[in-house]
Amino acid sequence: KLYVNNQSSSDVSVIDTTTDTVVSTISVGSSPQSSTAVGTKLYVNNLYSDDVSVIDTTTDTVISTISVWSYPQSSTVVGTKLYVMNNYSLDISVIDTTTDTVISTIPLWIQPLSATLIGTKLYINSNNSTDVSVIDITTDTVISTIPLWSNPTSSTVVKNKLYVNNVNSNNVSVIDTTTDTVISTISVGESPQSSTAIGNKLYVNNRNSNDVSVIDTTTDTVISTISMGITPYSSTVVGTKLYVNNQGSNDVLVIDTTTDTVIDTISVWLYPYSSTAVGTKLYVNNYSSNDV
Secondary structure (H helix, E strand, O other), rough: EEEEEEOOEEEEEEOOOOOOOEEEEEOOOOOOEEEEEEOOOOEEEEEEOOEEEEEEEOOOOEEEEEOOOOOOOEEEEEEEEEEEEEEEEEEOEEEOOOOOEEEEEEEEEOOEEEEEEEEEEEEEEOOOOOEEEEEEEEOOEEEEEEEEEEEEEEEEEEEOEEEEOOOOOOOOEEEEOOEEEEEEEEEOOOOEEEEEEEEEEEEEEEHHHHEEEEEEOOOOOOEEEEOOOOOOOEEEEEOOEEEEEOOOOOEEEEEEEEOEEEEEEEEEOOEEEEEEEHHHHEEEEEEOEEEE
């Protein structure tokens, strides 16, 4: 089953991926932004109602609603704990998924947007800031703040290095996670929105220059730039192929990562926002046409 968060209608559609039909629609809080699966439960972050809906995926019903702080943007699971990024209140709610209760609130100085787990440390990406906060998950406290460039909204881990996309400064910061220091800054295209690692290469989606920068993570240098459609926003890897969602041109370009060339262009509906691979199929969420 594939669970699709519908922000405008405040519900979650459940798709049976064997038949590609909607088998259920589950009402949740206001404007569900994202969701995280933990065992047989799905935790849905509701932006405007400042809470998290808990869905039992065996029955597809809401079994609990957990109040958090303001504008829960995304969440990351670590063992039995779920870390919820409250973007407007500048903090993180920690949920014990065995009891579905908030057990801690971690104050920050930044607007948390997403998080990346490496070992016992959680690296917090933000918007409207110039640094990354590091949380020790054994104590749930901030142990370090790493200064970067402007608007470090997302990151990708490759071995012991964290590659942080600085959207407003058109570069990628490389953090050595053993020392939590920046060891390199790599210039890429305009507004690096997201990135995907495949082997020893990192593919960076530059939304304003309409291309993808390919970084060799052994040397931390750009080895190729691949032209895309309009506004490459996100990507999904399937084997040796990378599917890049181009929001402005309403299509998905397919990159052969063995040659770093575009081998196909697939037209979709309006504003492809993200995608999920299930077996041999790729499900593309089209933000403006309200369909998959």
